[in-house]
Amino acid sequence: MFENTKLPEGMNPETLEHLMDPKNYGKLENPSCVGVAVDEKTGEYVIFYTQLEGDTIQDARYATNGCQDTVVIGSMFSEMIIGNNIDYAQGAIKKMHEKLGVMSQQQQVCADIVFSGFIASMINYTHKQEGKEEEMHVLKMKESCEGENIHE
Amino acid sequence: MNSLYRKKHELWLHIIFASFAINDEEIKSRLYEFSLIAFRHMKWLGADILRDGDDYNYDRDIKLYKRQSVFEVLRALMGEVNNTSALYPQSVLGKRMLTDDAYLLEYISQILQNEINDKEVTAFNMQRKWLDKNLAQEQIDALTMFLFEESYKEYELILVYAYMQARTDKVLEFSIFEDLIHESHFHLKSFGNMMAKMGILALPRELHAMTYVIKDLEKFVTDGIAEEEAAKEMCRELSDAIKDEELSKFFDFINYQESYHIELMKKLL
Numbered sequence: 394m395f396e397n398t399k400l401p402e403g404m405n406p407e408t409l410e411h412l413m414d415p416k417n418y419g420k421l422e423n424p425s426c427v428g429v430a431v432d433e434k435t436g437e438y439v440i441f442y443t444q445l446e447g448d449t450i451q452d453a454r455y456a457t458n459g460c461q462d463t464v465v466i467g468s469m470f471s472e473m474i475i476g477n478n479i480d481y482a483q484g485a486i487k488k489m490h491e492k493l494g495v496m497s498q499q500q501q502v503c504a505d506i507v508f509s510g511f512i513a514s515m516i517n518y519t520h521k522q523e524g525k526e527e528e529m530h531v532l533k534m535k536e537s538c539e540g541e542n543i544h545e
Numbered sequence: 546m547n548s549l550y551r552k553k554h555e556l557w558l559h560i561i562f563a564s565f566a567i568n569d570e571e572i573k574s575r576l577y578e579f580s581l582i583a584f585r586h587m588k589w590l591g592a593d594i595l596r597d598g599d600d601y602n603y604d605r606d607i608k609l610y611k612r613q614s615v616f617e618v619l620r621a622l623m624g625e626v627n628n629t630s631a632l633y634p635q636s637v638l639g640k641r642m643l644t645d646d647a648y649l650l651e652y653i654s655q656i657l658q659n660e661i662n663d664k665e666v667t668a669f670n671m672q673r674k675w676l677d678k679n680l681a682q683e684q685i686d687a688l689t690m691f692l693f694e695e696s697y698k699e700y701e702l703i704l705v706y707a708y709m710q711a712r713t714d715k716v717l718e719f720s721i722f723e724d725l726i727h728e729s730h731f732h733l734k735s736f737g738n739m740m741a742k743m744g745i746l747a748l749p750r751e752l753h754a755m756t757y758v759i760k761d762l763e764k765f766v767t768d769g770i771a772e773e774e775a776a777k778e779m780c781r782e783l784s785d786a787i788k789d790e791e792l793s794k795f796f797d798f799i800n801y802q803e804s805y806h807i808e809l810m811k812k813l814l
């Protein structure tokens with residue numbers, strides 16, 4: 394999309410691309426598992442749909458009512474994990490922290506709500522494997538996002 | 546009926562974003578008026594669906610036309626109008642929507658007859674420049690983030706308030722939601738046009754049902770007031786950061802509007 398466009402100096406072009414066209418945003422019709430991370434203080438949530446085949450994440454979608462930081466991180470993270478296995482996805486959380494560099498406390502909380510949404514979907518998957526009936530797994534966030542911006 | 550509601554939602558977005566994308570003030574203004582008509586169609590369709598004991602949602606499947614010229618935008622829009630019109634029911638509302646759309650198509654046809662109208666569309670060039678301002682890069686970055694944040698938020702508010710308005714039988718709530726919807730339309734219009742001016746026009750992301758199916762009005766309003774406070778703070782910070790008198794005045798103006806939104810929302814408690 395951006396191959397032929399010369400971006401001005403300033404905001405990271407990758408961030409701008411995720412802002413304008415978030416990847417894997419929305420929902421899956423028949424996911425293997427669904428997780429929600431919710432910040433009860435602000436009402437902000439991330440819902441994460443994961444489609445697994447064995448250990449491999451075939452597809453993933455996320456949705457949020459949160460700030461643009463949350464959207465951008467969800468877009469980047471979902472791109473990283475699709476096509477990879479669950480262990481890779483767990484490691485991707487660490488890699489994402491490195492990728493995002495030094496974040497403010499608020500941005501860290503935005504990243505954590507995305508990762509927690511994914512982790513909740515994994516817990517939902519485990520519960521389903523154990524035969525439990527659970528439509529989705531919900532994790533409540535300990536810290537609250539006040540929505541600062543991510544850009545360089 | 547739900548598929549028609551979805552198409553009408555998409556058509557509203559197609560019309561309003563065509564309006565934002567086009568620089569010519571007269572065409573922009575006329576299309577914006579048509580977008581408001583399309584939004585009312587949505588509202589009436591939704592009311593009919595609820596009356597019939599059914600329900601609707603805000604799912605959508607839409608890509609923004611990133612065209613290079615006014616005629617390309619308008620021709621694509623004509624296609625969307627025709628596709629949607631084909632789904633209208635044989636009813637009074639169906640006939641109303643059909644005649645409204647026919648007039649929109651007629652207006653677009655008139656524009657297409659004059660080559661002078663076929664100007665370049667710069668809304669998607671990603672240059673992130675404010676042509677008549679000399680803004681520093683960090684100011685441009687701050688403005689960019691603000692516009693993405695707030696254009697989504699206004700779209701969200703329009704749809705959430707409309708969803709709740711359609712489901713209340715209390716006159717005061719209906720009236721407050723109506724005012725808040727009008728206010729958010731104005732803000733979305735302002736921010737959408739600013740995004741286009743900077744070459745970063747983009748659709749707000751789709752709403753998940755968890756966002757608009759409100760089970761606790763009091764908590765929704767309390768959270769909404771906190772969000773308005775946050776938006777006010779963003780406006781104030783941006784106004785300080787921009788250091789341009791004209792833009793700063795605009796953000797102060799938006800800031801004070803947010804203050805009154807809070808007063809309106811308090812009446813819902």
